Amino acid sequence: MREERPKRLEGEIEVRGALGLHARPAARLARALGPLKARVLIGRGENLVDARSILDVLTLGARAGTRLRVVAEGEEAEAALETIRRILEAEA
Amino acid sequence: MKTLRGVGVSAGVAVGPAHVIFPGHIKVTRTRISPEEIEGEIERLTRAIRTTAREIRKLQEKLPENLGEVRAILEAQRFLVEDPSLLREASEIIRQGFNAEWALLKVLRRYEKVFSELPDEYFRERFRDLEGIVEMIIASLRGDARLRTVEKAVIVARDLSPADTVNLKPENTLAFVTEAGSRTSHTAIVARSLGIPAVVAAKGVLEEVSPGDLLAVDGTTGEIFINPEKEIIREFEERNRRFHKLKARLHQVAHLPAVTRDGRRLSLRANLDLPEEIPYAREYGAEGIGLLRTEYLYVSRKELPPEELLFETYRQVVEAMAPHPVTIRTLDLGGDKFASSLALPEEINPALGLRAIRLCLREEGLFRTQLRAILRASAYGKVKIMFPMISGVTEFLRARNLVEEIKQELASEGVAFDPEIPVGAMIEVPSAVAVADLLAREADFFSIGTNDLIQYTLAIDRGNQEVAELYEPLHPAVLRFIRTTVEAAHRAGIPVAMCGEMAGELLYVPVLVGLELDELSMNPQSLPEVKLFIRELSFQRCQEVVAQLLRLTCQDEVREALAEAFGPLMSRFSRSLWFE
Numbered sequence: 001m002r003e004e005r006p007k008r009l010e011g012e013i014e015v016r017g018a019l020g021l022h023a024r025p026a027a028r029l030a031r032a033l034g035p036l037k038a039r040v041l042i043g044r045g046e047n048l049v050d051a052r053s054i055l056d057v058l059t060l061g062a063r064a065g066t067r068l069r070v071v072a073e074g075e076e077a078e079a080a081l082e083t084i085r086r087i088l089e090a091e092a
Numbered sequence: 093m094k095t096l097r098g099v100g101v102s103a104g105v106a107v108g109p110a111h112v113i114f115p116g117h118i119k120v121t122r123t124r125i126s127p128e129e130i131e132g133e134i135e136r137l138t139r140a141i142r143t144t145a146r147e148i149r150k151l152q153e154k155l156p157e158n159l160g161e162v163r164a165i166l167e168a169q170r171f172l173v174e175d176p177s178l179l180r181e182a183s184e185i186i187r188q189g190f191n192a193e194w195a196l197l198k199v200l201r202r203y204e205k206v207f208s209e210l211p212d213e214y215f216r217e218r219f220r221d222l223e224g225i226v227e228m229i230i231a232s233l234r235g236d237a238r239l240r241t242v243e244k245a246v247i248v249a250r251d252l253s254p255a256d257t258v259n260l261k262p263e264n265t266l267a268f269v270t271e272a273g274s275r276t277s278h279t280a281i282v283a284r285s286l287g288i289p290a291v292v293a294a295k296g297v298l299e300e301v302s303p304g305d306l307l308a309v310d311g312t313t314g315e316i317f318i319n320p321e322k323e324i325i326r327e328f329e330e331r332n333r334r335f336h337k338l339k340a341r342l343h344q345v346a347h348l349p350a351v352t353r354d355g356r357r358l359s360l361r362a363n364l365d366l367p368e369e370i371p372y373a374r375e376y377g378a379e380g381i382g383l384l385r386t387e388y389l390y391v392s393r394k395e396l397p398p399e400e401l402l403f404e405t406y407r408q409v410v411e412a413m414a415p416h417p418v419t420i421r422t423l424d425l426g427g428d429k430f431a432s433s434l435a436l437p438e439e440i441n442p443a444l445g446l447r448a449i450r451l452c453l454r455e456e457g458l459f460r461t462q463l464r465a466i467l468r469a470s471a472y473g474k475v476k477i478m479f480p481m482i483s484g485v486t487e488f489l490r491a492r493n494l495v496e497e498i499k500q501e502l503a504s505e506g507v508a509f510d511p512e513i514p515v516g517a518m519i520e521v522p523s524a525v526a527v528a529d530l531l532a533r534e535a536d537f538f539s540i541g542t543n544d545l546i547q548y549t550l551a552i553d554r555g556n557q558e559v560a561e562l563y564e565p566l567h568p569a570v571l572r573f574i575r576t577t578v579e580a581a582h583r584a585g586i587p588v589a590m591c592g593e594m595a596g597e598l599l600y601v602p603v604l605v606g607l608e609l610d611e612l613s614m615n616p617q618s619l620p621e622v623k624l625f626i627r628e629l630s631f632q633r634c635q636e637v638v639a640q641l642l643r644l645t646c647q648d649e650v651r652e653a654l655a656e657a658f659g660p661l662m663s664r665f666s667r668s669l670w671f672e
Contacts, residue, residue, distance in 0.1 A: 018397070018398060018400065018401040018404075019214070020212070020214070020215075022214060022215075022218075023165075023168040023172075023218060023221070024164055024165075024167075024168050026168070026171075027167055027168040027171040027172075030171050030175075031171070049177075050176060050177060052176055053175050053176050053177035053178075054168065054171050054172050054175050055172060055175045055177050055178055055203065055222065056175075056177050058207075058215060058218050059203070059206045059207065059210070059215075061210035061211060061212050061215040063212055063395070064398075
């Protein structure tokens with residue numbers, strides 16, 4: 001077997017912004033993830049949604065303090081995970 | 093002719109036909125399409141989405157740089173339009189052989205269910221944004237990008253999402269009137285930033301107004317006239333000219349002091365609900381904030397706001413207004429608003445129930461958090477604290493002692509604050525007036541909240557249409573109460589402010605000057621006119637007239653005497669504003 005399997009990373013991230021993961025951070029997330037070569041899912045347990053979809057991210061209803069599971073798959077999975085962490089852990 | 097009154101949240105006046113948006117009315121037809129039409133239909137949807145996103149971007153670019161708040165809202169809306177899930181799910185339904193409009197509606201209904209099950213109100217409300225956006229895309233699909241826009245009209249709705257406001261083409265919108273909402277709702281923010289007059293919280297407006305009715309709307313006073321008589325229309329033309337004249341002169345007026353012709357100086361400050369309003373307060377020349385309300389931080393969420401959030405909000409306002417002072421009112425809400433987080437019982441008579449300072453003293457944890465945030469913000473400028481609904485000395489001292497405790501707590505933690513922070517009492521309850529002399533010994537200042545003071549003094553709920561007419565700021569009892577309060581304060585050497593609606597109404601200004609109020613705090617948009625009027629007045633003359641008014645028996649006499657004394661000056665003043 002060759003090393004052709006895409007990279008798959010997982011992490012847990014806490015939503016820190018006072019208003020939770022609301023529309024604007026969700027938009028920031030969508031924009032920042034846009035160009036990255038990775039499929040990114042976010043959610044709780046097995047209930048994961050596309051992190052690039054504001055709509056689906058909003059349906060998580062994640063308030064401040066919520067811990068979310070993140071799965072990133074693809075060439076730039078690391079960068080994607082880092083990006084999510086940066087945005088969700090921002091205090092604003 | 094019928095009159096309604098809401099809360100004026102964006103200055104300016106308008107007269108025009110009503111365009112009524114009834115809630116939840118997206119109408120689309122279901123059409124079957126053949127397999128070979130499917131790809132074309134998806135392409136049609138993709139194009140409509142692109143067009144809609146482009147329109148939002150266009151509006152975004154039209155907004156001035158300083159409107160970061162609204163730009164950010166629109167940015168989020170645009171991303172929502174281009175959301176990959178929206179397109180993917182709608183495309184799947186199209187592939188089952190349905191038209192794009194129907195597909196969008198199906199997707200909308202699915203998300204409606206998902207959102208309605210979310211526990212947090214903020215997230216549930218985001219469904220409204222999606223709904224607005226889907227309406228825009230559907231309009232674009234129909235080849236009519238401005239489906240709902242009519243010729244210039246006053247838009248009447250239950251509430252408006254930012255998407256609605258974009259959809260409604262600002263240049264054709266004369267004014268917004270919504271049944272729901274507050275100074276902090278999207279409609280208010282967007283309307284102010286686009287310079288469109290707006291009245292929110294206009295109870296009953298959807299019932300009273302039919303499409304096509306002529307409306308006269310004043311975004312400063314919150315008045316709405318339905319099918320107004322000729323004189324009202326003429327008066328509105330005058331108001332409109334006055335408003336534009338004033339606006340053009342704002343930069344000359346803003347720095348002028350509010351001083352009468354014979355040298356009596358008053359401080360004019362702004363009432364503020366949101367940090368986002370700071371630019372308006374400054375533009376209109378506010379010498380600080382006389383009433384900073386932050387109740388929206390408590391009602392827009394399920395849990396109580398954390399200290400950091402409160403602190404950041406206060407600090408932002410305090411820094412922006414420095415060196416002018418900012419008077420922060422502690423929480424003024426009823427227990428009903430906290431039913432979820434505090435598990436409080438339902439009340440039969442909430443106006444006389446567990447609210448404001450009573451609630452804060454009962455739920456000390458909540459109060460301490462807010463006081464810590466206020467004290468911490470006091471290190472960044474000039475801050476004053478005031479307690480709402482104080483009814484006597486014991487209550488005031490309990491609250492004041494808590495402030496002292498928290499000062500010690502912060503000092504021992506090494507956190508900076510202003511040790512000299514003034515602590516004042518709001519005078520809104522008749523019993524506080526009766527003991528004003530005693531309170532004046534303990535408080536550093538008074539601030540008269542006229543809306544509640546009048547309501548409690550006359551035992552009239554202004555929201556109740558049956559008795560609203562009896563609500564009368566010029567009632568002899570109200571005038572006497574204001575005088576008693578001012579006298580007690582001045583004898584003790586402390587200043588008195590007024591922060592109710594009465595302070596911002598031109599008619600009452602000579603009375604308040606004559607009653608020797610030291611500070612008036614009002615909606616930012618009322619400031620320039622009130623200030624210019626004060627500069628036309630003579631303090632001595634105001635005092636003489638007030639002495640005469642205080643001898644009168646009933647409110648009708650007071651009104652008449654006031655009109656006689658200041659009517660000519662007022663109309664001269666109004667004329668000068670638009671002929672100069």
